[in-house]
Ligand SMILES: Cc1cc2nc3c(=O)[nH]c(=O)nc-3n(C[C@H](O)[C@H](O)[C@H](O)COP(=O)(O)OP(=O)(O)OC[C@H]3O[C@@H](n4cnc5c(N)ncnc54)[C@H](O)[C@@H]3O)c2cc1C
């Protein structure tokens with residue numbers, strides 16, 4: 001039996017740079033690797049990896065495996081899995097980490113089943129049990145109404161990590177690491193899906209991920225219009241972005257990209273204003289990392305008041321315009 | 334072309350029950366009896382995806398569920414909305430499984446069903462939220478899988494899927510048989526018709542025990558787990574919301590603005 005050693009982070013690239021989740025994974029992986037006294041490795045696959053390998057070293061990796069192939073330009077499970085499966089079998093890591101991102105959700109379960117091992121998705125915390133050396137994996141369950149701790153003695157141990165749950169290390173360009181260009185043959189006949197078209201739907205303006213303030217609307221907004229007027233006006237005033245709970249996205253009132261929560265975006269702005277959102281755990285799972293949560297809801301019993309620090313009970317049609325006007329006045333003064 | 338479809342549905346406690354009723358005792362989630370079981374939300378979306386295909390090209394839908402003590406009226410909703418068959422993997426031994434043992438048992442049952450063009454799953458179960466079983470089934474069966482579908486059409490032995498990505502969507506084509514994992518944009522599950530409700534009342538679900546699909550008790554449920562649940566707990570959360578008052582809701586809104594400024598939040 002192979003000896004399983006080290007940690008492998010499956011990295012993600014965004015516009016030729018390390019995606020922020022990958023820096024977070026390296027931060028968490030570095031700590032685990034130090035505890036185990038083993039190497040932290042990072043796989044970077046793409047059509048051209050460029051400077052990202054230097055970045056990965058600066059953010060904590062010891063060894064970078066680079067796999068470049070034209071077919072890896074766009075993520076497709078059937079091509080990427082050939083790369084990750086081969087590398088995982090060659091280097092036998094003890095732990096494989098990925099992000100709970102669009103790609104990680106699509107990819108990590110496939111890889112775990114292919115490697116015949118278990119996976120814990122959406123982890124908030126990872127540590128090494130000093131006695132057993134097993135990875136202790138904590139994740140929310142029941143829509144965030146509880147948390148569960150899992151371990152597995154089937155190797156490699158796999159986990160995906162929620163975005164923004166871990167902190168990256170301070171970038172340190174003096175760190176040393178080894179870059180290993182790895183050739184892996186990709187059998188294109190095994191790619192069984194074909195991307196016919198990619199359509200961008202993102203709303204214009206500040207992105208949810210970067211917004212210091214998010215003004216988020218729920219089913220109680222009643223339709224698409226107030227997202228473009230009442231909510232947008234407040235968001236614009238605060239240099240923030242408009243977001244939504246799932247129903248407005250499901251109903252086509254807002255683009256899917258604005259959907260916040262367990263199955264949408266995880267956001268952590270300074271201020272999150274939840275308007276006509278009941279506060280289902282699956283929604284608040286996506287915003288409890290915010291510094292301050294403010295709720296406006298006509299129902300004083302709404303669950304959102306359990307997560308909020310400030311609240312107003314009332315119909316948004318009455319409350320929000322008054323809030324916006326008064327803020328305008330105060331901010332101008 | 335009629336399409337032969339299987340929809341994997343899970344019976345779960347109502348995920349939208351108020352957070353306060355979810356209580357952990359003895360490493361288990363306990364819920365008061367008035368929290369009714371339901372078919373998981375993403376499985377309802379998966380059913381709707383299958384029904385839309387049946388609407389246009391015709392076909393057959395088999396609903397498949399693994400668990401124990403199914404509430405007949407709950408799981409038969411799959412038939413009431415338009416599924417043709419209902420197969421239940423129902424046995425005490427199926428309880429307490431993880432993604433691995435659940436996917437393995439479902440895939441084994443699907444092999445026994447034999448014929449299918451599309452298998453639909455939800456993106457994640459509405460209790461454990463793992464998001465693994467669908468892809469696990471596809472890997473075990475060796476068929477392609479497309480995730481996060483919000484629209485699915487079947488034409489000429491291929492499925493064309495609108496797949497949600499962070500800033501938009503992709504149109505992905507895949508040859509059948511394939512497994513398609515559905516997300517919420519597909520549209521809410523339709524209501525049952527009177528005809529459907531009557532069909533459901535008459536329907537005798539097919540029950541398969543572990544032996545019927547050739548699995549040993551050691552391979553399924555809690556015994557077949559790869560990952561061990563060490564602990565289930567609820568982090569304490571103190572509610573500390575300050576409600577801003579006013580003579581009218583509008584005044585309260587204005588007072589909130591003042592409060593935000595005073596607290597230097599803005
Ligand atoms: C597995 C799973 C994953 C999920 N993932 C997500 C997710 O990622 N994100 C998400 O949001 N949901 C998610 N959900 C759905 C979630 O459970 C809730 O159904 C959803 O969040 C409810 O959205 P809402 O609060 O906008 O709507 P509702 O629950 O219908 O609440 C509407 C609120 O608006 C208030 N209201 C109505 N009119 C007004 C008015 N005029 N002024 C002020 N207030 C008003 C009402 O009092 C009510 O509180 C998920 C569910 C499951 C099972």
Ligand SMILES: Nc1ncnc2c1ncn2[C@@H]1O[C@H](COP(=O)(O)O)[C@@H](O)[C@H]1O
Nearest residue numbers: 341342399454455457458463464465466
């Ligand atoms: N016990 C089950 N019975 C039938 N289908 C299931 C079961 N568990 C999971 N599934 C299917 O797999 C999907 C993902 O589940 P999970 O991996 O548990 O989040 C669900 O939406 C269902 O379609």
